[in-house]
Amino acid sequence: MSNDGAKLSCKNPKMSECAKTVTNFLCSRRLKSYDKTRNPTIMSRNKAIWIAKLLFRRGQLSCEEILAAWASSDENAKPMAPSTFYDNRHLLWERYGINIRVSHGLYSLDLREGREQEFLNQLFYDDEGYDNSDTVIREPRPAGYVCIAAISRAMDSHTCVEAVYSPFDKPKYSLLLAPYCLRVFRGRCYVVGFSSAHREVRTFALDRMESLQPTPHPFPHAPKFDAKQYFANSFGVYGGADRSPEHIVLEADALNASFLRTLPLHSSQKETKTDADGGKYVCRFELDICISPDFVHELLYHGAGIRVVSPEHLRREIKNVAKKILEA
16 A cells, blocks of 8 residues: 555546546535645644543543643653644544543543444554553454555545445445545444545445555545534444434333443433333333444344334334344
């Protein structure tokens, strides 16, 4: 994988057309062109990762402790400016989906959803010999991990990448991708960005990238793209601002209710009923979420420990999948 993105030229005529497609699409929305010399994220990404590493290893810290820790590690012994900390806190969420929460003046990594834990393990455990012992059993690297660095550089420099994508169920194809954010889910890395092949924002699994090359083709940062908003109503990797959530009502037995309490399916999840003297399903949970294959698979993972009350079409889908499993 080449690092000479600024020196590359697009020799494939089809990819040159792809570049025009991306440029024309973005310019039609009157987005300002990108000036690499004015982009602070190129220099700030290392600070953002440093902040995440610090909180990952030391837990809760005050802003003053974080700034002081930077001074002790900086070769010039210069403390980090508070504005730099806040900018990089935002960058961690925007680029990597890593959230830093604050409670009573103390900052910490928000791992309540648990879905970014394996990503953090790979980013932070493998360097400097940290926790490299036989007593720490870690998840293997997420599929597609080798592409993260190239995608991150493209996001930081606001340049497109030239890719050959090979879906599991379709023929492979070429595209020019303007990457917006990275996401890790269930042991796989994904990138969300504008695809020249589809003329819209799509999600791609990095382990299905047959080839990935940097290009000099710039793309303006789309100010209307918000990673948090894109996945606001989603479970897994199926996002999109145009997808409408549905009201889901679930009932769970005592064991699975504990799983749902400690690791909610979605931020909108609420426990609305508890009946300790009832039958098998003693707790009711309600949430508003877009129904996707990932969400259906999660419900099936709990087996008979969770029952779908509504909507009816989700009940039928779960029933049909279960029936096909028995008939296989």
